[in-house]
Amino acid sequence: MRPVVKCASAQDDYPNYRDALDDLADRIGLFCSYCEQPIRHAPEIEHVQPKSLKPELECKWKNLLIACTSCNRTKRTKSVGLAQVAMPDTDSTFRGLEFFEGGRIGLFPDLTDAQTQLMRHVVRLVRLDRHPDAKDKGDQPRDRDKRADLRRDVWDTASRCLGHYEEQREKNPWIRNLIADEIVPPRGFFSVWMTVFRDPPDMLKRFIQAFPGTDSSSFNDEGQAVPRPGGRL
Numbered sequence: 001m002r003p004v005v006k007c008a009s010a011q012d013d014y015p016n017y018r019d020a021l022d023d024l025a026d027r028i029g030l031f032c033s034y035c036e037q038p039i040r041h042a043p044e045i046e047h048v049q050p051k052s053l054k055p056e057l058e059c060k061w062k063n064l065l066i067a068c069t070s071c072n073r074t075k076r077t078k079s080v081g082l083a084q085v086a087m088p089d090t091d092s093t094f095r096g097l098e099f100f101e102g103g104r105i106g107l108f109p110d111l112t113d114a115q116t117q118l119m120r121h122v123v124r125l126v127r128l129d130r131h132p133d134a135k136d137k138g139d140q141p142r143d144r145d146k147r148a149d150l151r152r153d154v155w156d157t158a159s160r161c162l163g164h165y166e167e168q169r170e171k172n173p174w175i176r177n178l179i180a181d182e183i184v185p186p187r188g189f190f191s192v193w194m195t196v197f198r199d200p201p202d203m204l205k206r207f208i209q210a211f212p213g214t215d216s217s218s219f220n221d222e223g224q225a226v227p228r229p230g231g232r233l
C-alpha cells in the first residue's frame with residue numbers, strides 16, 4: 001500500500017466533497033489509496049471516516065483520499081477507528097504488506113504485534129486479501145472486483161520488464177526512463193513494481209518519484225522501506 005503525503009490543500013474544508021477531487025489528483029495521483037490500481041473512470045472520493053457516521057468530516061481535506069469502486073464499496077460505512085488502522089497518508093504502509101506472484105498479498109512477517117494489527121485491520125477494511133483462488137467463498141472477490149486479477153497482470157508485466165531491463169541496461173541506459181516514466185505510471189500498483197524490482201534495487205527510487213505524492217520519508221536512499229517519521233510503522 002503506497003504511503004502518500006497529501007500536503008496541505010488550498011482549503012481545509014470544501015463546499016462539496018467532490019470539489020476536492022482535482023486537489024487530491026494533483027497531490028497523490030489518480031490511484032486507489034488502498035489497492036493502488038489506476039483509476040481511469042469515475043474516481044471515488046474516499047471518506048476515511050464515513051460521512052454517514054461523521055458528517056462533520058464529510059468535506060474536510062484531512063478526511064479525504066481517492067479510492068476505486070471496489071475498495072470504496074467494500075469499506076462502505078464501516079466505522080474506522082483511526083487508532084486501530086494503518087493508513088497510507090500517515091504510516092509507512094508499504095512496509096506492512098508483501099506481494100506475491102499471482103496477485104496474492106500477505107502481511108509482512110517482521111512487524112511488531114501492534115503493527116501487524118494495524119495492517120490486518122486496513123486489509124480487512126477493504127478486503128484487499130480477496131483472491132479468486134481462496135478456498136472460502138467469502139474470501140473470493142465479488143462480481144466486479146478485479147483487484148487481485150489486475151495485481152496479477154501487473155506482476156506479470158513487471159516481471160517481463162525486469163527481464164528486458166536486465167538484458168538492456170548496460171547498452172541502452174534509456175530503458176530506465178522508458179520503464180519508470182512511460183510503462184509504470186499508467187499501470188499503477190506501485191507496490192508490485194517495488195517488489196519485482198527489489199533485487200536489483202536500482203529502479204526503486206525512480207518508481208518512488210514516478211507516482212505523485214509518494215511519501216519519500218518512508219524510504220531510505222536506496223529505496224528500501226523504513227519507518228515513517230511520526231507514523232506507527
Ligand SMILES: [Zn+2]
Nearest residue numbers: 032035068071
Ligand atoms: Zn482500490
